[in-house]
Amino acid sequence: MCRDGQRVDEDDIISRILHFDEFDCFYQTEWVPRKISIDWIIDPTCPMYAMQSIDENKKPFIVIRQLPDTIDDAFLVAHEMGHVIKYFDKQYMEFMRAPTPIAKMYKEEEIKDMGNILGSMVDDPLIDSWLQDKYGFSPAHFYSSVLMPGTFESLDSYGDPPYEWHIFKKALYYSQLSLQMESIRDKDTLREWDRLKERYRTRRPKVTRIGEELYSLSRERGFDSIEKQRQLFSEILNRYRINSIKLGDILHMK
Structure with a gap:
């Protein structure tokens, strides 16, 4: 790592x-x-x-x-x-391997990686908005000059991943990007985001569909406190399945 x-x-x-x-x-x-x-x-x-x-x-x-x-x-x-x-x-928020027999099929690094990506889906937008509003940083500049060009490049390299585990990870990242863009007002950055979303729809339709669901769910439930995050993650862990296995049977909140 x-x-x-x-x-x-x-x-x-x-x-x-x-x-x-x-x-x-x-x-x-x-x-x-x-x-x-x-x-x-x-x-x-x-x-x-x-x-x-x-x-x-x-x-x-x-x-x-x-x-x-x-x-x-x-x-x-x-x-x-x-x-x-x-x-x-x-x-x-921290996540751990669920105490189930099926969870033992997954490597510790896979469990930790999925937990980190799940937490980042809400923490990254919160941190970026905080740095912008309180300290005057410009996330828009970083997104347009570094983050989105790198994402465009990866989308041009390959489409939807072949495995559901990886599809869900990419969907979490899509949702994270969508939430990060909520605090952006720079028109050029938002136009670039519209282009990136269209590229997602073309190149990774499965990732985009799940990512849009996660984004909408996060906005509806809210995530600006640990209590709201627990409720949101509990719903995600119970709603989504990977290879017919409920995500909550693989991953638990600490």
Whole structure:
């Protein structure tokens, strides 16, 4: 899970982007007072632009592909730090293997990966909206210059995955993107999102159908508190099936 890269000191990361007012205000207001200790890792091979997770000792870590330089990099680092803050503040949903015989068919890494993607579906939009509204970051710039071009490229590479497990993971990501776009007002970014949705419909119709369902359900139920998230995830775990197996028989909320 992208943990084989080079460990670096936090200052090696932060010092490069503190000159951005948005990041400096975020860092001094949210991070410094909490005195959070995490591991930082640089791994150019990480399949994601950046990621955050918790190790076996319950210590958070953040992996980024390269040392940050631009405002988009600063936004990305702040975003991953936002996940750590939610964990630190106990506003972070965690998932585990369900105590069922069928769940034993799945590898631990598969269970953890699905849980992370499920949680990110709602956490990523919440964090991005918070960084935009409170600290003046521009998620729209990151979406249009980094996130959506990468997604276009992946859609051009292949269509719907052959396995239902992977279809559902991609559908969660589609729903996440849709929820992230809710807070965007930049017209160019929204036009690009319309183009991306059309590409999804053409290239991944199964993913799009389930993703639209998840998006609508998330909007209807709400997800701006842990209590609402528990209700939403409980409904998702009970409603959706993978290879005729209820998702809740594979994955449980902690």
